[in-house]
Amino acid sequence: MIHDYLPVSREDMEKRGWDQCDFVYVSGDAYVDHPSFGAAIISRLLESRGYRVGIIAQPDWKDPGSIDVLGRPRLGFLVSGGNMDSMVNHYSVSKKRRSQDAYTPGGVMGKRPDYATVVYGNLIRRTYPDVPVIIGGIEASLRRLGHYDYWSNKVKRSILLDSQADLISYGMGEHSIVEIADALNAGIDVKDITFIDGTVYKTKSLESVYDYEMLPAFEEIRRDKRRYAESFYVQYSNTDPFSGKRLVEPYERGYVVQNPPAKPLTMEEMDEVYALPYMRNYHPSYEEAGGIPAIREVKFSLISNRGCFGACSFCALTFHQGRIIQARSHESLVEEAKLLTEEPDFKGYIHDVGGPTANFRFPACEKQMTKGACPHKQCLYPKPCRNLNADHTDYVILLKKLRELPKVKKVFIRSGIRFDYLLADKSRQFLRELCQYHVSGQLKVAPEHVADAVLSKMGKPENRVYRQFVDEYNRMNEKLGLKQYLVPYLMSSHPGSTLKEAIELAEYLRDLGYMPEQVQDFYPTPSTISTCMYYTGLDPRTMEPVYVPTNPHEKAMQRALIQYRNPKNYDLVREALHRAGRTDLIGYGKECLIRPRKPEEKPGQRAGQQKGSRPSGPRPKKKTIRNVHKKVKK
Secondary structure (H helix, E strand, O other): OOOOOOOOOOOHHOOOOOOOOOOEEEOOOOOOEEOOOHHHHHHHHHHOOOOOEEEEEEOOOOHHHHHHHOOOOOEEEEEEOOOHHHHHHHHHOOOOOOOOOOOOOHHHOOOOOOOHHHHHHHHHHHOOOOOEEEEEEEHHHHOOOEEEEEEOOOOOOOHHHHHHOOOOOOOOHHHHHHHHHHHOOOOOOHOOOOOOOOEEEEEEOOOOEEEEEOOOHHHHHHOHHHHHEEEEEEEEHOOOOOEEEOEEEEEOEEEEEEEEOOOOOHHHHHHHHHOOOOOOEOOOOHHOOOOOOOOHHOOOOEEEEOOOOOOOOOOHHHHOOOOOOOOOOOOHHHHHHHHHHOOOOOOEEEEEEEEEOOOOOOOOOHHHEEEEOOOOOOOOOOOOOOOOOOOHHHHHHHHHHOOOOOOOOOOOOOOOOOOHHHHHHHHHHHHHHHHOOHHHHHHEEEEEEOOOHHHHHOOOOOOHHHHHHHHHHHHHHHHHHOOOOEEEEEOOOOOOOOOOHHHHHHHHHHHOOOOOOEEEEEEOOOOHHHHHHHHOOEEOOEEEEEEOOHHHHHHHHHHHHHHHOOOOHHHHHHHHHHHOHHHEEEHHHHHOOOOOOOOOOOOOOOOOOOOOOOOOOOOOOOOOOOOOOOOOOO
């Protein structure tokens, strides 16, 4: 086997002695041969099974010839929009075009189309109408059935239909893509590949479909928001590979059938995937353009696990990676870490050892690997399940092995920890190790909000749990003689948040003495509970009405309240406080958020401020990240 980048041109194919590829992988991302990129994993896995795979990265979708650069593949095209949904990649939550694309050479924007998977699928169909097309990646995975699309504000059909593809390989894809390849290689027509877990296919008849649950027809969910919410919750309740049922969604001219999810990878299979012969960098042809910015965050990081049983309402991981944790062995991770230390630009720092949640190393309880995750119960919400196995012993041992490697100066944990899971562990050994060895001055955590009414809709623990973590973190650092601080991630305008809850969050930040530099507005991405609430105004778990801030002006007020000290936000904060009947927070007292405006002052001018001057009166003490969480009211 040649240890080199996979072919991206006919010349590359000739060097390998190929006259034809078995599969051509079309991606919305530039070609990065690294295990943090789905295209690299799927391509290398197929290569390890003896298949010839070529790469067409970011083809010019306006030129049909761009899809023909490697010729006709023997078995089929594999299509992915990239590591991110192309619409999230292109647009901010306010639907403004982003200026950079981290997955494109030099960070240049505009090298992939909107709804990339759909566009690429149709482009292939025009050139090769009879070649099988299999779509995958997060864009296809989260749009596999009828779904609300925030950017068009419409309910869209399954991406399988709009892309004219034959199959969707949803979720992580390792099991299903090999089975699909083997079936095609055995001469089975793609229209007859209806039996593989982790796939979605279309059919005219249900005569040969068995043991399924019928969802509401697409036309129903398009017209009726309540039916949409009901359909979504059935889908959400069938995301487990052990208990999930086959689902059928009727359309005017047929059906879309979702087979149950593929089984999780074993530790041995995970080790195999991450030991494949990746080049661990972007294709050298991108060097002149400045390389691929996205590699910087992952080049010296280790993926130790997949899946997340945290199940936050606004997160799509339940639909994509699932709730069952899949982990790599210590041996696999240590071997990869040794490879990192041999890189010429390695400076001694491993940037992360984690996954969706760093401190999840094993399934939440013993039964999950044989019976699956409970379909209607959460492992951590509203409080940790009594069957939860909260134990960080294995993770602590792994981290110790990594930091003792030659050439390694420090091992960081940056992919985020679940503080409620940490507190559920009776031992505080991990908290001690975390503070002593794995934090660089500050630890980023994600309480997301402080109002319990909002946290309940987010599927997050009550605020008292976060406060307990803050206290224990500070005490541990004091015990170790360290000055390390917490930086909280916060979200505005999540379903359930009225101006009352937004003001509660602002008061919390006032007591903390901290104003975040950035605020994350809730972003309604496909296939999350929160997006379903945003669109329907109903909580699909209970079918109870939920208040949803959808008006752009109200969302701007909620966002401004988090940054109430910013003079540019004065008018929005003032209006919000008036609307909420909280004018008691306008004044000169220490509990006030803003000062009153004098009669001669104009809107847009901060209270007590003449044009070109700073605010009158005593300047509030500047609060930095270093004293965050020191003034929280108990």
